[in-house]
Amino acid sequence: KQEVTQIPAALSVPEGENLVLNCSFTDSAIYNLQWFRQDPGKGLTSLLLIQSSQREQTSGRLNASLDKSSGRSTLYIAASQPGDSATYLCAVPTSGTYKYIFGTGTRLKVLA
Amino acid sequence: SAVISQKPSRDICQRGTSLTIQCQVDSQVTMMFWYRQQPGQSLTLIATANQGSEATYESGFVIDKFPISRPNLTFSTLTVSNMSPEDSSIYLCSAGLAYYNEQFFGPGTRLTVL
Numbered sequence: 001k002q003e004v005t006q007i008p009a010a011l012s013v014p015e016g017e018n019l020v021l022n023c024s025f026t027d028s029a030i031y032n033l034q035w036f037r038q039d040p041g042k043g044l045t046s047l048l049l050i051q052s053s054q055r056e057q058t059s060g061r062l063n064a065s066l067d068k069s070s071g072r073s074t075l076y077i078a079a080s081q082p083g084d085s086a087t088y089l090c091a092v093p094t095s096g097t098y099k100y101i102f103g104t105g106t107r108l109k110v111l112a
Numbered sequence: 113s114a115v116i117s118q119k120p121s122r123d124i125c126q127r128g129t130s131l132t133i134q135c136q137v138d139s140q141v142t143m144m145f146w147y148r149q150q151p152g153q154s155l156t157l158i159a160t161a162n163q164g165s166e167a168t169y170e171s172g173f174v175i176d177k178f179p180i181s182r183p184n185l186t187f188s189t190l191t192v193s194n195m196s197p198e199d200s201s202i203y204l205c206s207a208g209l210a211y212y213n214e215q216f217f218g219p220g221t222r223l224t225v226l
Contacts, residue, residue, distance in 0.1 A: 032213050043204055044155075044217035046113075051213070089154065091215075098143060098208065099170075100215060102155040 002027040006103035021075040023090035036089045080110045116218035132191045135205030140185035142210040149202040161188040195225045
């Protein structure tokens with residue numbers, strides 16, 4: 001059974017810092033991994049999708065990597081800004097399906 | 113990508129009543145899903161909404177409590193039946209194009225049951 005863990009659970013950093021969010025999963029037989037952002041009381045915004053054949057994806061100040069063999073993904077945020085404050089969630093499909101299992105999330109606060 | 117809207121955005125309901133949540137996608141999609149997010153928790157998949165057939169429910173969720181319809185490739189509804197305070201959550205609809213696998217989410221419906 002797929003299990004997804006995110007570390008740290010919460011993070012508070014000063015503006016301008018580069019930071020790394022971690023996502024671990026137990027079943028490496030995945031089609032892809034997706035990172036989302038959720039603002040308080042809102043829905044999810046898709047940030048990056050990494051297909052199983054890819055090792056990383058970049059979008060602006062965001063870079064996500066995927067190491068299937070070790071069951072890990074990282075989301076790198078460069079030059080963090082107060083507007084980056086949100087909860088970041090990773091999601092991976094259960095084995096052989098498109099059904100996502102979500103991690104517990106990392107709550108990020110960037111201080112001005 | 114897909115843009116998803118949900119109605120209502122929030123509601124306060126009385127115990128024992130039912131609420132139907134609508135999910136509309138701006139393009140035809142292969143997959144539609146319904147999730148629940150309880151306060152302070154991550155997302156839990158309720159069911160996969162199948163076009164023209166019965167939804168596929170995850171363990172712990174049943175059709176009598178969460179009936180789902182999907183009459184076409186752009187629209188789905190989730191009903192929360194015979195509500196109790198434990199049903200107070202955010203309910204989210206998502207959609208995906210099977211080929212690309214990326215999922216997009218609606219803004220969610222915040223439900224409070226008194």
